[in-house]
Amino acid sequence: MRANETVVRLLNAAQLLIQERGYNAFSYKDLAEKVGIRTASIHYHFAAKADLGLALMERYVEELDRTLASIDRTRSTNKAKLKSFIKLYRDTESCGAICLCGSLASDRETLSPPLQEAVAAYIERSETWIAERISAGIQQGEFSFAGKPADVAATLMSSLQGGLILSRSRSGRPLLATIQRVFFSALEAA
Amino acid sequence: MRANETVVRLLNAAQLLIQERGYNAFSYKDLAEKVGIRTASIHYHFAAKADLGLALMERYVEELDRTLASIDRTRSTNKAKLKSFIKLYRDTESCGAICLCGSLASDRETLSPPLQEAVAAYIERSETWIAERISAGIQQGEFSFAGKPADVAATLMSSLQGGLILSRSRSGRPLLATIQRVFFSALEAA
């Protein structure tokens, strides 16, 4: 599919709106203005707002899978791989945005069940991948953490999502770089 | 002020709605139904929705100050004090809710500037208190972390807020207990 097909432009604009303002704070009118069409035309591509949200998260999960596979192909150290993963969040922070998944997770109770499931899938896949990298890093002597890799993975994921959300309220002081530093410091502590 | 004055009941109900659904997903109609009055009557107490939000966060910050002062008066270990603080988040998690401040922080771009400032104040006071407890704990030999207390405080605050938001999408698996465990494990690592 070409990058400037209407569907793709709608998805891109909607994702930015949700990452900046939230799912319940953007309308088809906002989206129509960004893309340069009328609201009725959006309904041709996404009958209901819930359909748009679901398509967005499904694309987001697919992109995550491709990104993680790409990172794994680099065959660098587990620490470097984790840094590449955290880099995704640091780039989002530098845009003043939050993660699409984190934004939707904070609005979870207002979402359709399929969209709730897609959010859960994104979290689960991320944590599983992080835990695998930590586990491998321990085995290969990169890390020396004594606890369960899955526990550290859940904690890191929480701090990355929370960090993005809190970062915008900290007047420019970067938060994700600090989180990365604390995280590796804990993983490498004797 | 008596606990069942209308203003207090409005604040309590509005806080729950924001913690469950989000600032942009609750209406004066929802609130009126919860409290048992008409929407026009809400406007008598809070002329605009932004005024209600601001009053909510101001009350929330004041309650935080009282709670932290109360914890400090116990004169227990710094680890116990931090556990008492984390307990507030664990109780919120067990209600299936997220922090009022975290909920508003995720909707930050849609809030009035005074409300944005109140959110920032809540985060700042929490992190300052955490950092002081960590700093004291290091001096008194409870903790052995080498990094800056303020960095760990920012990371803990991020993971608590993010943990609450992600927890609801993890089908009942508790997340805050895990975060607490990982956090103290990192603080006490040799």
Add this chain to the structure above:
DNA sequence: GTCTATAACTCGATAGAC
């Protein structure tokens, strides 16, 4: 595939009676 026009509803907010 995009448009105009509009339905049907909800939103925050106000006026004025009681």
Add this chain to the structure above:
DNA sequence: GTCTATCGAGTTATAGAC
């Protein structure tokens, strides 16, 4: 302090022309 009634604007969504 709470009510009824209402306003104007915004919302998602649909019908039907082009």
